[in-house]
Amino acid sequence: MKEANYDYIIVGAGSAGCVLANRLTEGGRHRVLLLETGGSDKSIFIQMPTALSIPMNTKKYAWQFETEPEPYLDNRRMHCPRGKVLGGSSSINGMVYVRGHARDFDEWQQQGADGWDYRHCLPYFKKAETWAFGGDEYRGDQGPLGVNNGNNMQNPLYRAFVDAGVDAGYFATDDYNGARQEGFGAMHMTVKNGRRWSTANAYLRPAMARDNLTVVTHALVHKVLLEGKQATGVRYEKDGKLVDVKASEEVILSAGSIGSPHLLQLSGIGNREVLEQAGIPVDHELPGVGGNLQDHLEFYFQFRCKEPVSLNGKLDWWNKLKIGVRWLLKKDGLGATNHFESCGFIRSKAGVEWPDLQYHFLPAAMRYDGKEAFSGDGFQLHIGHNKPRSRGSVYVQSDNPRQPPRILFNYLQHEDDREGFRDCVRLTREIISQPAMDRFRGPEIQPGVDVQSDQEIDAFVRQAVESAYHPSCTCKMGVDDQAVVGPDTRVHGVSGLRVVDSSIFPTIPNGNLNAPTIMVAERAADLIRGLAPLDPSTAPVEMDEHWRDRQRPGGARRAIA
Template sequence: MTQQQQYHYIIVGAGSAGCVLANRLSEDPNNSVLLLETGGSDKSIFIQMPTALSIPMNTKKYAWQFETEAETGLDNRKMHCPRGKVLGGSSSINGMVYVRGHAMDFDEWANHGAAGWDYQHCLPYFKKAETWAFDGDDYRGKQGELAVNNGNEMKNPLYRAFIEAGKDAGYLETQDYNGAQQEGFGPMHMTIKNGVRWSTSNSYLRPAMKRANLTVITHALVNKVLIEDKQAKGVEYQRKGKTVSVFATKEVVLSAGSVGSPHILQLSGIGDKNVLENAGVEVKHHLPGVGQNLQDHLEFYFQFKCKQPISLNGKLDPLSKLGIGTRWILNKSGLGATNHFESCGFIRSKANLAFPDLQYHFLPAAMRYDGKEAFAGHGFQVHIGHNKPKSRGAVTLVSADPKVAPKIQFNYLTEQEDIEGFRACVRLTREIINQPAMDEYRGEEIQPGLAVQTDEEIDTFVREFVESAYHPSCSCKMGTDDMAVVNPETKVIGIDGLRVVDSSIFPTIPNGNLNAPTIMVAEKAADFILGKTPLAAANVDVRLGTDWQIKQREQMPKRVVN
């Protein structure tokens, strides 16, 4: 049985971008908007309570549990690649870390053909999206939907000790890495409001769902975009055993993420003709860049025992967890109201780089990403990764059946520059943690362990233990070259009435977590879709670390335990 309905706009995917678009496009009561989401409700306590972040990410009900192909650069391991499948999408399963990226990331986008996406043109949309909890300036917003703060404001002394260790090692301090100066060590920001995960579902979608002109349909698996004569007419989806066709009089917008959006394009007959034909899909439009240029961040945990009983390892027993959960349920406060990543750092892996390419998340516990303790006793860890990889992969359609997952291949660590970046991660982190500020806390190095010293030993360790930071992106890149999928106004090249708006359109991956820039992209794209004049470009300075500061740090005596 086939049903048919008509809307002005159809948005596919209620994630970090889709919820923003649903809100902005439905602000005009004359616009009828349909939002389709494969997942369901996000009201679970495990989604809303920040400290429970590891649970929804590893739950099939709330996340696509994708797996990569064997990665040759990682000893042929198949890597976990979860993507949000719930209202709020990945903003409902992520770590709630708010990082815009470095200003030069967006200048890099413009240099790759995404005109109008340089930092000065993106900053107004970052500001539009957020309400910053502290004193504002020319870099921060105060009236946006997205609440941004610093969790419990670093009450554990280990957070401050990590920042001081960075300073001891000769690095800069930054009070606001999302402001004038990303580089350095400082407090980390998160999307939490009144102790609750502030996903795009909570911040953008729920207020908009009160509008009569917005329809939200969950548990809807999109089969394809309906294409006629190079024009997107609507979407076909399946729900409760029925196939439904819905039509858009203005535009269809794919916001299904860096796996979902290229997959749906390919299912719709848009992509490389050889890929489509091999999967048994009729070619509607040959667009070879669809699914290509896939990028991600990798990271590993640098773990140490803690000499003082102040780490979160003392709170991982069932009774402590019950107390944390009870306090959160009663008044949304305490250890349940933070993601625990409350201090961080952004540094350069080598002196001749224009801006940072390494990122630290500091955690006052030594534990695994599934929430289980790494060892008996107290400890702490830093998540460290090389954030500007050269390796590129692809999302590739393998079947015309939308229920069959695409092939995902990142080609992690297949470029020598990426391998060298992780060598720097090991050596520079040891130097930082072995500074005087950590002396009263730092115990034995657990991982990688002091036996890991040479390039070969580091490479072996990284191949075995590195994990995805869950930042897939760039698989429908924005630009004007032969491999671009969307133009700088987010329109799919060669198809009328169709856009892609999510992290898949990034030309290159930013130096940081992806939720903030994805929301910014959706805010900016909404103005394009509605035909509004874009917000005026900012005119602000961006502070970069100077060569003198880098050379000074390199000349400091090293304090590393061998």
């Protein structure tokens, strides 16, 4: 083994790791090593937004993890892809930019993540982004991350969906990442100049020109090196050879909500019983490692479309070729969007303070692998209950770093989660039945009009629901006995070791996870460097003041029993 020395070692060049690599090398003071198991992100299938389904389902670019049989989903094994490429999951995701509701971060603060409330997080969201329509007290205009609305809802189905939400008595929201999340409006995506604007493009590529950053790809990290309760470096494998590297300051795990707890466990840090069953010596007992696993589920609510305006007419090889050629030449058109250009955030019932249901609207009826669901025109809504109470785990199985961990989400274990999906079905039918959709609404394809009772909805959901690919919370931030890192992102009881990625979320936000993961890394970079935090925001948060007794601003629905 050969040795090399750095100030900081970052494990994982994903949504958080690329941010850290950029920020920690600013000014040239620190020598930083960034390790990534995957390789280049220069594939057209990664860079072209409309091709999003390809890298997610390709072994070269993503860990193709699979869960244990999920006991509350008829023992189905669920697909759990995670990025294995520069940019990590930001290079394989759907590019949807949702920060989450302000109360999600206040919830973090209440659970012991001091300083991570909305007032302190909002400045870092702003620091990260350049919003296509200019900055204000909520949106940034000087950050690395380009955010826009794709093709600005040119397809008439997008606007019809938003109008249907308003017809049903919900808010229209000009910016769900601004003062009010609740309501219907345009959806935002991390796309710039027609290209996927991953953290590799936004943060890493500029930093790679600096002499003090070393990036090593195709490097499989085996473990964190410990001397007593001090992390001193990591051991990784490249080209069949083991390499030990030392960090004079800190080791930072940014391997994601599956990779980071797994690597801690491989290093002898975790729940004693889990480590002993895997045959790994316990160097530091930390019971919460790998627990508290949370994710978002969703299903596709599909309808036929009465007018030939959906994208189903663009799924043949000839139209795909034309879209691809136009994108190659001009970086615009249907190739330059993820097609989720309108959305909705609503509360499932009266008594829920902030939105717990999320809609992604797609002007097509197709599967996530990009194949059509049926012949003819259609549209679909991806709908899910976003504040689950079910909890799962990511546990190491052996000391072999190539053996995937045991992943069990326990999806829909909690009755509140099952109730949330019943609300998804019934509220969606009501929204799509509004006059704004009359011109386009054809027969319901899925779930089907015969699915009506609680029992019928539950059975449908168990078979149809899919992961929204938002695993999180497995190295939770806090101060209780299940917390893995403190509010400073340092691992409890081990000096020189941090975790910075979506695994440290105490609870899952109401929205897609790329934006809050980038925010966490931006704020953690200041903590690591000992910089004063950005001044907290005073921007107001708009809520439905009558949330206790009504499900939507246009009228009461059902109160919580």
